[in-house]
Amino acid sequence: MRLLLPLSLLAIILSLAEGVMVCYYGSWAVYRPDNGKFDVENIDPFICTHLIFGFAGLGWDNQIRVLDPYNELCENYGKCAYDRFTALKQKNTELVTILAVGGWNEGSTKYSDMAADEGTRKTFVDSSVEMLKTHNFDGLDMDWEYPTQRGGKPEDKVNFISLLSELKTALHAEGMILTAAVSAGKLTIDPAYDIPAMAENIDIVNLMAYDLHGAWETYTHHQSGLYPYPDDTGDNVYLNQDFAVRYWIDGGMPSTKIALGVPLYGRCYKLDYSTDETGYYAPASQPGPAGPYTRSPGFLGYNEICEFQKNEGDWVVEIAPGMNEPYTYSYNHERIWCSYDDHDSCVIKANYAKDMNLAGMMVWSVETDDFLGICGGRDFELIRTLAETYSGGDITVPPPPSTTTRDPDAPTTTAGSTVSTTTPTTTTARTPPPPDGVCQKPGLNADPENCHHYYLCAPNTSGGYDATEEVCPPGTLYNPDAFICDWENSVCAIGDICPDDCA
Incomplete structure (x- = not known):
């Protein structure tokens, strides 16, 4: 008897052999103003092998749930973002579309409670598979931040494996894949993850090798350094990408399952007025000012950073001795100091990933790249640089697919096969309801x-x-x-x- 792999699982195996470019999409970017607004149609479906929609959540009933029904569903004149997102496969039939559940905003406690019981895990797993099938996704990204942490329990380390195992069984049976976003910090990895058991159950591990430093500290440092800064001591010697990659591999995760995460944004501080220091470990007790698009103090998208540098002549760019990544500062821009990644550091990190035999690259997130090409002359500069460096060639748009006949017995959520015959539900635009109680707008x-x-x-x-x-x-x-x-x-x-x- 011959065992046939579901088409989407075959696609993931082929893409792993060639190198993955995993791209998260933060769907709330649709609400940003001006050149920062980013909707599903702004995504180039050819620059990433895997697109992950962030985020779905967990309901009080332990079922997966939609976090922004107006944006993500079609019902009641919604904007159908889920269906429009998976419909990008009609342009690129090799694209894999995944729904992420969890994220930082969701916290940890309710996931800890859900994972603790076989019955509530089954409720979550069954509802997740149903939602993925309904909207033509190819898999689920489990983004629990983090087991045993932020209100979790010590038992989460074991219960997380049970959850992953049950998700894997259910998803693979439908021809879908399971990925997971995981921490790069040793102090989180040790209590949270049974790495060998995770390796048995996850198709791709998305290593969040960023946010290693930020404005929650009182000194400047790089949030995504490939290697430690020469003056690092104590726990800071662990807060770099190379340590995280090697720690996951040494712990039992095959290198070929790890996608190395690179941030498409900067972590920013406001330099203290009491100092003239501008390098690493400069006193900085406040977050940097918010940007015009992302509007979050201590955070600037790469698109915001590069536009500031292009339009304001006082921004200084430096690379610290022994490091590969830039930092930039401006005294005229409220003494802001930002660590970030640029074209050159992306080349270095993609080559590192190849040398370490990793599965490929991952980015958080597409909507803060220079997606309009305002700064560098081509859109999605950093994603393109990562993908092209890792794969060794330019990204090309293939010709339109030829007409094929779909196997009626094949899974409904396929990738790398035929164009789905399902089209997004269309709706008639209408004026949103007037303000009503706590709701001022959809x-x-x-x-x-x-x-x-x-x-x-x-x-x-x-x-x-x-x-x-x-x-x-x-x-x-x-x-x-x-x-x-x-x-x-x-x-x-x-x-x-x-x-x-x-x-």
Whole structure:
């Protein structure tokens, strides 16, 4: 008897052999202003092998749930983002589209509770498979940040493996894949992950080798250094990409399952007025000012950084001795200091990934690359650089696929085979309902009296809204400008927001 692999699993095996370019998409970028606004149609479906939609969440009933129904579903005149996202496979039939569940905003506690019981895990797994099939996704990305941490329990380390095993069985049976976003920090890896057991159950590990430093500290440092800074001591010697990659491999994860994460954004500080230092470990007790698009203190998209550098002549760019990545600062721009990645550091990191025999590259996230080509002359400069360096060739757009006949017995969510015959549901535009209680508009709505939570508002058939309350994880507050739960010090740095919470 011959064993046939489902088509999407065959596609993942082929793509792993050639190198993956995994690209996360932060769907809330659709609410950003001006040149920062980024919707599904802004995605180039040929520059990434795997596209991951961030995020779905976990409901009180332990079922996977949609976090922004107005944007992501078609019902009640919604914008159909899920279906439009997976329909990108009609342009590139080799593209793999994945739905991520979790993320930083979701916290850890409810995932810990769900994973602790076989029955609630089954509820989550079954509902996830159903949602993926409904919207033609090719797999699930498990982005629990993090087992045993942020309100989790020690038992999470074992329960996480049970969850992954059950997800793998259910997804592979439908021809879908399972990926996971994982920490690069040793102090999180040790308590959270049984690496050999994870290796048995995950198709791709997306190593989040960024946010290693940031404005939650009181000194400058690079958030995604490939190697340690020569003056690093203590736990800082672990906070670099090379250590993380080798630690995962030494712990039992095959190198060929690891996609090395590179940030398409900078972590930024405001240099203290008491110092003239501008290098690593310069005193910086406040986050840098928010950018015009991402609007989150301590954070700038690469598109924001490169536009500032292009339009304002006082930005200095330097690379510290022994390092490969740039940092930039401007005294005229509120003494801002940012660590980030550019073309040259992306080349170095992609070559490193090849030398280490990794599966390929990963980025967070597509909407903060120079996607309009304003700075460098071509769009998605950093993603293209990573993909081309790793693969050794330019990204080319293949000719349109020839007409094929679909096997009626094949899984409905295939990648690398035929063009799906399913088309996104179309809707007739209408004026959103007027403000109604906590809902001022469709989508995400702040509570002006309390920044510890916010509301998801979806129009309903009665001419009003269905509102769902979302609580921000401990240590964060809702940032109404960036549409995320952000670090408390970042939100409070904005001013005139959360006066009671920032007093």
